[in-house]
Amino acid sequence: MSTTAPVGTGARPTIVLVGHGMVGQRFLEALAERGLTATHRVVVLCEEPRPAYDRVQLTSYFSGRTPEELSVTDLEFIAEHGIELHLGDPAETVDRAARKVTARSGLVVGYDTLVLATGSFPFVPPVPGKDAEGCFVYRTIEDLLAIEEYAKARATTGAVVGGGLLGLEAAGALKGLGLATHIVEFAPRLMPVQVDEGGGAALLRTIENMGLTVHTGTGTQEVVTGDDGAVTGMKLSDGSTVATDLVVFSAGVRPRDQLARDCGLTVGERGGISVDDQCRTVSDPRVFAIGECALASDGRVYGLVAPGYEMAETAATTIAAAATADATAAGDESALTGTAEAASFTGADLSTKLKLLGVDVASFGDAHGAAADCLDVVYADSRSGTYKKLVIGPGGELLGGILVGDADAYGTLRAFTGSVPPIAPEQLVLPAGAGAPVQLGPSSLPDEAIICSCHNVTKGAIRGAVTEHSYTTVPEVKKCTKAGTGCGSCVKVLGQLVTSELEASGVEVDKGLCGCFSQTREELYEIVLALRISSYQQLLDRYGREDARGGDGCEVCKPTVGSIVASLAPTIGAEGYVLGGEQAALQDTNDHFLANLQKNGSYSIVPRIPGGEITPEKLIVIGEVARDFGLYTKITGGQRIDMFGARVEQLPLIWARLVDAGFESGHAYGKSLRTVKSCVGQTWCRYGVQDSVRMAIDLELRYRGLRSPHKLKSAVSGCARECAEAQSKDFGIIATAAGWNLYVGGNGGATPRHADLLAQDLSDAELIRLIDRFLMFYIRTADRLERTSTWLERIPGGLDHVRDVVVDDSLGICEELESLMTAHVAAYRDEWAETINDPEKLSRFVSFVNAPDTPDPVVGFVPERDQIKPDLPLLTIGTRPLEGSAQR
Amino acid sequence: MTLAPETTTLTVQLRLAGPDDNWFAVCDLSVLIPGRGVAALLPDGRQVALFLDRTGRMYAIDNRDPFSGAAVLSRGLTGSHQGRPFVASPLLKQRFDLASGACLDDDAVRVTTYEVRAH
């Protein structure tokens, strides 16, 4: 089938976009922002089988991001703006004279404006064997799927050709797939484009320490294959050989300019479609080229997404201006709103910050010191794999720099580029703790400083969002300015700016916990810990709001303080038992009765079944108890058994039997650790690589009873197949051939979130130590009822900050976090065992204080599917009609 | 030797409808925990939630939560809001003024209050 749109006659003018990558998608958004999707027909030819996705984050597929989650295309946006998106249908020829594009399916589209955003293709050196089975490139989701399948099915060793930015990412991915990994780089150091010799050396040491084998200063001469035609190894130019089952070529990219060449557009000597300052091709005013396929007017091809975005904006602005001019010429003023601004792209900054194989690498500005008369300031510490270099101009201005191993200062330094920093340069590269402490906050930056280079957002714009639009949180400011929504490297600085701006403008943000306390939960935690205050009333009377002191507090702060005191109990010398002393009055009803209140006033009971492992004897006890007390039973999502329909006065009797059989509280009622699920793991499963059940049991027993801002869930999977769904947990563990990967901040429920990888290939001891720190840091800094997922999204710096704190100990608090956890573990006692042995506490478990043997008549049950369910009509019988309104 | 003070234990009593001195004994005062409630069953089958605040004042309201019908108000957390004492239902967290029975989160809803004393 072929359709041809009329060219330039009557119908709306047509814009055809070839290539729906990241830059293509940004271009479409820029068209929509300028109203052009309303006035123009927009047709997109997309070669890949899926709409634009986040190529920059491609590697996160291997840490669990699904292709759907990688998407950057909002299909509603496409539909709403009437954009015609043709998936899996690449443009094959362009007829510039007839202004027509023909796609592979035979579709023919006429254009008034043609925009090429075809990106790049990976360069594969012309060595023998390069097309053998087992050779791959690393560019698209399809490439990754193929690598994953091949690695799992038939590879134990992998080699990456190319030690640049992408090569290291690919190597990280192969290592993550459990392959012994080699990197072959022709240049004498890794990442030759971004870092200098010193930085390369620091990087090399760190990467070798991770167990990767690096071959620098040597090229790939031949890919060796076996009898079946599949890869078995590589011959290197230094005469050595590397045995490998899989090869990934990552030796740079080349602009995809074939389509342009074929239709006679001018391309550069080394490739790239030549464009002018407006991203218009130099050969044809109706054709534009943007992104990685374009050769910019400064003679460079930009292989980064930020410059591509800028080109997309420039092209859209230029097209909008032309459309306005056309409309004006045609006397049709109303056709277009918006003013014809002018835009140009004349080159961009190549600053990057990446986390490669867990190592921070950043370079910005004139990183290699190409300017005349510039000087270097270098700090290197080979032991820690840290290397920092700043390039300083003759006038003291910061020109650029390289940071390896610790790139915390990147956001601030990048923004200072071009100006003289208010602090001596050597102070900027010294690690915290060495020399005089320096605070180079973003408040000292000028308004024109670019904070977010992905979206070109200045400090002034961010301040404006706070002062003019009264946004008070980082997510709001992100949404308003787009800052921080690209590579994310600026979010930390963004957070600092928002806070300092709020403080400066004197906006009174009441972050107080409730009407009784003006402090946040985190602040109360610090007060309780530092001053060892174990009494709620003392805290309220001394630190509560003026008018709340001496009062009775409220239902918000009581359990919150109760939880803080409980988590810190052994350390501050407080009563750890939640029913002891004053603690009793602070607990929600669930904690007060150590069971979960259900809708008719009855309770449910969940004994702990660590890791979901249970003996037949114990199963029988649960069955007998449930039968004897007439309870409804159900298997929970956390791999344990919930028994429903117990009356208050039955709880101690039931628990006496359970404790006797060796059960203990499962804390299903508390804001505390729930379960650590597990899959059956290495012991039984043919795929398992570690004993996931044992680890789950160990973890559940370690953290049981730990009171936290919200419930905590965990799971351990025995291999990457992830049967235990660890990535939907607050902390999830997945076994690897070398140990354990720790994921944090996952959540199921109403707002699902995939957990983020915190650290890889940990030993048992390392894993436990890291979880200790992570949990205690969360408990310390989270808000009330804030799950780890929302906490990670909220705290300034997000995952990176948490990693800095708990892995790299940037705040120097890890020792304290660990000792807090050790104290908790040592002080753990089973609440139910304690309660059934305490007659005074037991006397509270009655429906009526004046008739201890009488059950609550409102709690009744009727049969359903051979079990019981609440008798709901009982809940309405005998209730007095509500005065004034019908019962809700 | 001085005389030891009289050690009679105080009893919590609720006033029932009927003659002026129709006080119904519920339990010893020492059973109540400041900041928490207990439930009492009245002779006519109605349920009352009794609370003690930190200053020693007592309050009594109907135990049925009008929003869910469950008899659970005695198990809620108490607090004070602008000097007025309240209890929050443990089910859906609506708050009720302990002195007046008025629901603080819905003007149209109110629970019965009872007179209570320690005697």
Ligand SMILES: Cc1cc2nc3c(=O)[nH]c(=O)nc-3n(C[C@H](O)[C@H](O)[C@H](O)COP(=O)(O)OP(=O)(O)OC[C@H]3O[C@@H](n4cnc5c(N)ncnc54)[C@H](O)[C@@H]3O)c2cc1C
């Ligand atoms: C693993 C990896 C990590 C990266 N990390 C970073 C990073 O950290 N920071 C950074 O700034 N950049 C990074 N990049 C580079 C970044 O992804 C690119 O700069 C960016 O994707 C370029 O966008 P683009 O739209 O120009 O090209 P692409 O995203 O490549 O999109 C071009 C699209 O056009 C399609 N196409 C080509 N020819 C045709 C045709 N004839 N008809 C129809 N469609 C066609 C292609 O199939 C492709 O889908 C990374 C790249 C990779 C692969």
Ligand code: SF4
């Ligand atoms: S996660 Fe792996 S080890 Fe565990 S059950 Fe699934 S396949 Fe087996």
Ligand code: FES
């Ligand atoms: S610098 Fe990349 S998102 Fe801001």
